[in-house]
Amino acid sequence: MNLQNKQLDWDDLQQERLEVLQQWPTGSEVDFEDGIRYIKALPKNRNFALRMREAKKEGITLTQPRAGVPVATEHVELLRYLEEVGQADLLPTTIDSYTRQNRYEEAQRGLEESRREGRALLNGFPAVNHGISNCRRIIEGTKAPVQVRHGTPDARLLAEVTLASGFTAFEGGGISYNIPYAKQVSLEKSIRDWQYVDRLVGFYQEQGAAINREPFGPLTGTLVPPCISHSVGILETLLAAEQGVKHISLGYGQCGNLVQDIAAVAVLDELAHSYLDQFGHSDTVISTVFHQWMGGFPSDEAKAFAVISLGAAAASLAKATKVIVKTPHEALGIPTKEANAKGLLATKQVINMLRDQVFPAAEQLEQEKDIISRETRAIVDRALDLGDGDAALAAVRAFAAGIIDVPFAPSRMNAGRIMPARDHQGAVRLLTPGSLPFPDDILHFHRQALERRGSMEGRQPSFQMVVDDIYAIGKGMLVGRPR
Secondary structure (H helix, E strand, C coil), X not given: CCCCCCCCCCCCCHHHHHHHHCCCHHHHHCCHHHHHHHHHHCCHHHCHHHHHHHHHHHCCCEEECXXXXXXXXXXHHHHHHHHHCCCCCCEEEECCHHHHCCCHHHHHHHHHHHHHHCCXXXXXXCHHHHHHHHHHHHHHCCCCCEEEXXXXXXXXXXXXXXXHHCCCEEECCCCCCCCCCCXXXXXXXXXXXXXXXXXXXXXXXXXXCCCEXXXXXXXXXXXCCHHHHHHXXXXXHHHHHHCCCCEEEEEEECCCCHHHHHHHHHHHHHHHHHHHHHCCCCCCEXXXXXXXXXXXXXXXXXXXXXXXXXXXXXXXXXXXXXXXXXXXXXXXXXXXXXXXXXXXXXXXXXXXXXXXXXXCCCHHHHHHHHHHXXXXXXXXXXXXXXXXXXXXXXXXXXXXXXCCCCCCCCCCCCCCCCEEEECCCCCEEEEECCCCCCCHHHHHXXXXXXXXXXXXXXXXXXXXXXXXXHHHHHHCXXXXXXX
């Protein structure tokens, strides 16, 4: 495969589009011109990309839940409940696991069984199986903008169907929807498949239909150092921008230390603009997404609300454009619509109270921003060197060399040599740096931070710290200290 970060020729892509659309019968329903007309006719406040752009200008933080059930009428009812009762500013359509693996026949069986038995037998909405008309029921049955959220290494058909249906936001990327989700899929293949998606979005944009793209920021969601998720997000941003995408939301998964989280969001926005400017994409609109804690939750509802509220505070003080909200049933399985709405309301209350407050400038905040910025630049610049300045080749070669390394990822394309742990204040540091290309002073900073924690706890920094930290929040703490 001759992979490179070069805009795909739209005319040359048509044969591949025909092949993709033949993967499932609903592909024949895709009418590109009609999809463009439909999106352009939506009011601005119902277009996800334009709503995010305005929120960024206004300096406000929008709320969005995760949600998806298989039957269209029930999915619309769920989303209506979340926007009316939960006061969600933005809405999701979370796609089922079979669709994420392009297993459309199994998704169809699950959809039919769900209808027959009157209960959800899929863990999301099988958009490809539903086709254009049922997907448009979602857009027309709600007032808030709706995004497609999934986890698909090859999302080409899903993008064709949902964008033609009128969805104005599409999550994922060739790295962030491969490394944390798949074991055997090569980066060459997933990046190329997502270039198709991004070129499709870019072509819609060229016809005047604005669509938001969002790389998946949290990755594995388990003690991911900000520099790792930032590096992936920046490379996926460069890949998307090259294909003509103009509205990009960069995500970050909450680590738990308030200073580190606020610094990370601020630096993410700055770095994204810096690299876009460097590669000639200064007209790209960037916004930020803060994901509330993605790890283990307390089973007690009151404690779960505390975790949710800390994430809401961090998102608001960081001035993230959007916060992805968790529910108080996170530890118990799929939440009820009532629990989902309560998580949204708790988050909205915190955001409203903090809306006009500013996190004070402090030496610790500036130090954290400097560390994250230097680490991210070290990774991205080294990756681009390996890729001869090409972001696609940079991603493939950087993962092969361990220059980018996602902790606890299942992919065989990932080195898996780094090991994160918290320092004594709960910030995520590196116990084992693997092959990350950091200068000696940054490596010393990480060692010193963990040695200080070890000294306070009377133990040597070790893998046991990592294990303790993974389970800490579920047990009522941030730092996994021995009891």
